[in-house]
Structure formats: C-alpha cells, structure tokens
Amino acid sequence: MKVKKITDAYEIGDLDVIYLYNGGLELFKFIESIGKDNKDIMRIKLTNYIEFDKPVKLVTPTSDLEFTNIEDLLWYINDEDLKKYKIITENKTDLFKLLQNLSYVQIFINIYTKEDLKWLNVYESLYHNIGMFENATIQLLDMIKNTNIDNYGYKDVKELFIKKLENIYKNVIDIKSRNLKVSVLASKKSGKSVFVNSILKDWYSPTSLELPTPNICRFIPSKNKEIVFKYRGQEMRFEKPKDLYKYLEKIYIEARDKNEGLDDMEVYYRVENEDYSYETLDTPGPNLAGATKHREITERVIRESDVAIFLIDYTKHLESDEEEFLKHLKTEFEKYGKVHSFVIIVNKMDQKFLSEDTNRSGTRILDYIRYKLTLLGYHDFVVFGVSALQYFSALIVERVCSECKNLSGKALVDKLDDLTYQFGNSEESTLINFAYEMSRRYMRMENEENITLERLKELSGIPFALNYIGAVAKDRAMFEKLRNLIYKLDEDKVSIITGLSIIKLQLSENKERLRAIFDIFQSSVDSINKQVEEYLAKRDQDARSASYYTEDIKKNLISSIEELVNKEIENVKDRLSSKEIKSKEEIYLILENQIKKITEEGSIVFSKYIDDIIKQIKTMLDQNVVIVQQKLSFVRDEYNATIKRINEIIKSDMDVDSFFPELKVDIQIKMEDLISILSELVKSTSDIKLDYDEYITREKRGFLFFKKTVYNIRDLDSLIVDIIYAIKKHTYQVFSALEGNIENTLAKLKNKLDEQIKEIDAFAREQLELARNHIEEDSKRAKMALVELAGFTQVFQEVTNVWDNLIKPIQLGS
DSSP: OOEEEESSGGGOOOTTSEEEEOSSSOHHHHHHHHOOOHHHHHHOEEEEOOEEEEEEEEEOSSOEEEEEEHHHHHHHOOGGGGGGOEEEESSHHHHHHHHHHHHHTTOOOEEEEHHHHHHHHHHHHHHHHHHHHHHHHHHHHHHHHTOOGGGGTOHHHHHHHHHHHHHHHHHHHHHHHOOOEEEEEEOTTSOHHHHHHHHHTSSOSOOSOOOSSOOOEEEEEOTTSOEEEEETTEEEEESSHHHHHHHHHHHHHHHHHHTOOOOOEEEEEOOOSTTOOOEEEEOOOTTTSOHHHHHHHHHHHHHHOSEEEEEEETTTOSOHHHHHHHHHHHHHHHHTTOGGGEEEEEEOGGGGGTOOSSOOOHHHHHHHHHHHHHHTTOOSOOEEEOOHHHHHHHHHHHHHOGGGGGOOHHHHHHHHHHHHHHTOSSHHHHHHHHHHHHHHHHHHHSOOTTOOHHHHHHHTTHHHHHHHHHHHIIIIIIHHHHHHHHHHHHHHHHHHHHHHHHHHHTTOSOHHHHHHHHHHHHHHHHHHHHHHHHHHHHHHHHOOOHHHHHHHHHHHHHHHHHHHHHHHHHHHHHHSOSSOOEEHHHHHHHHHHHHHHHHHHHHHHHHHHHHHHHHHHHHHHHHHHHHHHHHHHHHHHHHHHHHHHHHHHHHHHSOOSOOOOOOOBOOOOOHHHHHHHHHHHHHHHHTOOOOHHHHHHHHTGGGGGTSOSEEOTTHHHHHHHHHHHHHHHHHHHHHHHHHHHHHHHHHHHHHHHHHHHHHHHHHHHHHHHHHHTTTTOOHHHHHHHHHHTHHHHHHHHHHHHHHHHHTGGGBTTO
16 A cells, blocks of 8 residues: 655645654644645545554465554555455554554454454354354263263262253353344434444334434344344234334334333344344433433443444534533443443444535544543544445345446446436435435545445445444453353363263272372362462451441531532522511422422432442452452462372373363453442442432421421521431431442452352362262273263264364463
C-alpha cells in the first residue's frame, strides 16, 4: 500500500495514498482543519500514525514478519490480499489501537493477541471435534455400564468412571451449545431494528416504529430451523421471517396507537451461517423509556449479556442523554467485570453522502465520538462506523436477484434501476433503490468504479463489526467458559487414566513397593491439604466485615444529610416570618415539600455511596482472585511434581507401561460464578432506598395536629432536632439492611473462592483414595478386570490422543 506520514494538511495530495497523521492534534480536529472540498474530504484516506508497545506480527501465506509501527506494516500489505493476512499483537492495547485506526481507512484484517489466537485455535479445533467427543462419551458410558469389573473388586472404579464420563458429557454439551448473548442498545431512530435484521440476515424486527414503553425482544437461534414466536404464554410458528415481521409490526402499531406496554418477547430465528449465531437481545434506548425503568432493564441486560452493543446515530454524533446513559453503562460494566465486552457502533454512515456539513469525513465523526468516550473514562475500545441499511439492502438484492451477485459497476447500477420499478411500491423496492443510490454514490464520490454487492456489504462496515463482535464473544465470554470446561474435562480424563493405571499396577507382586509409592502420594496429599488449610485460615483472619466498607461512608452520608437538612430548614425559616403566625396546615405543607426534597437529594447521594461500596468490593474481589489463582497454580504444581516423582519410581522399579497422568491444563477461577454473586448484591442493594418522606411523616409530623392550633418560627427549632434524629435513625436502619446484604455477599464470595481452592485438594485425595483401596488386590482379578476393560481402554485411549493433541497449545509450559 502507498503510505505517507504527515504532520500538516499541505502534505496531502495523491488521493490513492493512506496518510498517517503524526501531529499534535486529535485526528478529528486535524480533519476539521484540512479544508478540502466535499468530494475530496470523503476520499482522503487518513488515520493516526502509531508506534506499537511491542512488535506486532503480520502472518501472510508465505511468511511471518514483525513491525514496530503502522507505517511499515501498511507499506507491506497488499490491498488484494487482505483476507489472507492475520495480525498478532502481544497485548490488548496495541490490538485496540490497530483495530480503530485500520477501520478509519477501511482496512479489514483479522487481528488477535497472541494469547487470544492460542485459545481461538483450541476453541475452533474443539468445536470441530465436539461431535466426535459427544459420540465417544456416549459409547464409553455404555461400555463401562456393561462391564463386570465390579465382580472383581472394582465397583468403586466403575462408579468413578461413570461419574467422570457423565461430567465429561455434560461439559461437552455445554461447549457444543455455545449459548452466548449479545444485547443491542440504542437511542430511538438510530436504525437499531435494521441493524438487528442485518446481523440476523433477514426480516425479523419491524422498522420505523417507536414503542410506547420498554420491552426486550429476544432473538434465539432455532435448533430445528423453525421460526417460532413466544409471547404472553402463546406460541406461534411462521413459514418465513417476513411473515413474522408483519405480525410483530401489527402488534407494535397497536401498542403504539393505544399507548399500551409490551411484555418481553422471544423469537427463534433461522441461523443463516455460523458467523453470527448468538442469542440477541433487542432493547429500548435511553431517550425512549422512563429513566428508572430503563436503568432496571439495562442492568438486567448487562448482567446476562456476554457482549453489549450501543448504537449511535451518525447524524446526531453523541447527544447529552446518550452521554449520561454511557456513563451509567460504564458503571454497570465495571460492576460486572465486562468493560471489554462493550462495542460502540455508529450507524447510518451512509448519511455522510447527504450531510449538509461542509466536512463530510466519516473518520472525523468516529474519532470525535472515540475522543468523547475517552473523556467519559472508557479505554481499550473501538468505535465502528456502519450502514446497516446499506448492508441489508445489498442482502435483500441478492435474495431477489441471483444474477446481481455477478454484476459490477454500471451493469449493476442499471440492473438495480430496473428492479426498483419492477418491484413497484414495496419494501423490497425501497431497499433496492437504496442499494442503487449507494452504488452510484460510491462510484462517483469514492472512486469505486467496479462496485459489486459484495463490496457494498463490505463497505457497510457490518462484516468487520460482526467479526469483532464474534471475537469479543469468544475472547471475553467463550474463552472464560472454555478455560473452565477444558480444565474440568482434563481433570476427569486424568481420573479415568488413574483408575486404569491402578488396575495395571495390581499386576505387580511387589506389594511393599506399592505401599511405599502410595506413602509418597499420601505425604504429598497431606502437604497439599495442610497448605490449603493454612491459606484458608489466613484468609479468615484477613477477611473484612461489611462495616469495613460502610462505616466511613455511613458517617459521610449522615454528615451530608445533616448538612442538607439544615440547609432546607433554613429555607423553611426564610419562608416563615418570625412575627407572622402560620396555621399548622400551612407549616405542614411547607415542611412536606422540604422533606420531599431532602429525600430526593439524599437518595442521589446514597446511590453514589452505594456505587462506591460496590466498586470497593469489586476491587477487593479482583485482588483476591489474583492471589487465589496463584495459590491454585502452586497447589497444582505440587500435585504434578508428586505424580512425576511417582511415575519415575514406577518406571524404574516396576514392570508397568501405564503411569499416573499429570494435570496438563492450568486451573482457572470460575469468574462467572463470582460475578453472579456480585450481581446478586447489586440487585439486592438496588432495592434498599432512603425514604425520609414516609418515615418522617409517620414518626414525627403527626404531632403537628395534636399540640397547638397555630405555630410560629420558634416552634421549628425543636422540630429540627426531631427531624434530624429521625433521619439519623432511618439512615442507620437502611445501613443495617445494607450491611446485612454485604455481609451475606462477602460470605458467599469467600465460600465460592474457598470451594475452588479446595477442589484440587479434593481431586488429589480422590486419586489417593482410589489407589489405596486397591493396593492389596489380587493380580489374577486385576488381569480379568483389564480383559473386561480392553474395549473401553482402546476407545478411551483413541479419544485421549485426540484430546491431548487438541489442547497442546494451552498445556502448561507450552
């Protein structure tokens, strides 16, 4: 590619060159300063010059090359071979910088971190072989259930094998299901429905309608290819997506016209291809639903989503309610540990051709939004520009005109023009006409003389965005699940091999040597157990109570509330003259308004403090997870070292060709479980609210009707004392409930972490117990048991060989 590093606008000339800005301005500000005419500003290929933290690798069909900056990287890349390239970075920071800046110049290359790629390869291989693992597990279960090894003293071994194979089967099915969820959030009129239809590849979500109240429509991949709609206890089937589309449109219009609410819906959609097969949650936007209701929906959606997409309208850039909503989203994502699972997409990029703005650069808008988001505290993210309507239009044209797939340039434009009239006054005609207009504009304004439908889809940005969404889903969601499942699968496999090894060891006549070997095993397991117990005891000593997180906040809150009360009481005094006599009803009304104001403002302060508490607990949890992960790895290494020593003794002293296996995969903390517990705390705390208005009405204000008939300003002094006392009392009651919730959550988090660190200790004990139970077994019975297990052993060994080859990239020390 032709590339040129620049620092000033006067250096821009040839429009076929990619310009890398290396000046002191933000990119969007530099673009604003260029001052080219509309046609040129859209054709200028401009992005940032960046130097990488660590060299990145470009993988080509013929070689692997390393680069330290984007200029050298782009210089080497050939436009026509983009799909053949792969870029590998050492860290996430370089990945996000590259993704963003390459997207500015519409260079779409698959980019991974080194660690991501390793797991992606395992994931793809595992998914490719998942059917074989499923069938083999069923076969092995059937075989072991039909053996008679329990007749030879190996009943516990048989039960262990059945238990482990059932575990393997469950985990294989979990991997096979890949039940990942993607939520789509957007402001109204951002083209969200067209975007949803684009990613689902057909007519599903009705467009150009505004729902009166929030609802969520779940689009779930259909396992049997049937299109099913579930709503309010009823279930309906549809032959075509467009039939469902029309039915939903009718429901939405009726709800809008009657100003009625809609319950959540479920739609089972046909998966057109495997590049997108996730459950998709279509949600309301920040400027559509009521603020409180919408926040509840948002929190619910984020809790269960693996990836969340926020759609912004290109023509509106970033409105104030969107900024507020994005601040809230960031807080929610931090709570649930999903910051990197958030994707920003600017839709309606096709509007740059029609914009009245003298500077029609799409990059300028994308970079401006990226800049605004960094000011809101976002980092390591990408802003994508797409035209969902452009993509969906090209998709529909392909459906109605197979010939069009092979046309380009003027021939395509002429055919689209004919089709527009052929389809008359229909939705298809509208989309065909849009594809026609966009094709003409790309030919005229962006030098795409040989435009094709495939190129139109590519230029829409949707395919690139979907690739990224899929990568995020696999990276942030599936990889975590995969790590845990692979470890469990490997652990269960090890247990079965251990059982087979033990039976083979019974063939040895040297029982004393066997006892010595297992004494070594016993000593190691006892050592592991002691370390775990000491570590857990220390964790108990270091554990913090709920009051640690709430005490200072409680004091600060009460101080803030007292200050607020005093300010509002002064406002009351200002409104009541010391000489003027007021009726009790009038004083009551004034007081009523002020206490209501105290409640509202106090609740805002309280909510802020609650968020601070949750953040502190999340930070504590993150720190604990790192420490526990280190301890798990240490304990695993202890176990593996013991197994290695035992295997060496067996190999040198005894005539046995099968030994105890080591654990090959790193143990992973199940973050999903921990985040789920934290989510429960967030949900429970959201139900705890300050309600001074009701509390003070009940506790204190009633006395106004029993003491005097009229009041003056001096009577307010004792009332102030009473109100402040009541507020303190109520605040302490609220914090008591809050601390109870926090205490319960801390206990659950501790127990869950303790469970995980005890797991490997329990695993080691299980292996030891299995071995010890059979030291004295008769060699003859062991031989007969092995004959019974011959078929099982052969199949299991074949499956194990496939498994070991598959997980080689992620094995310890690889």
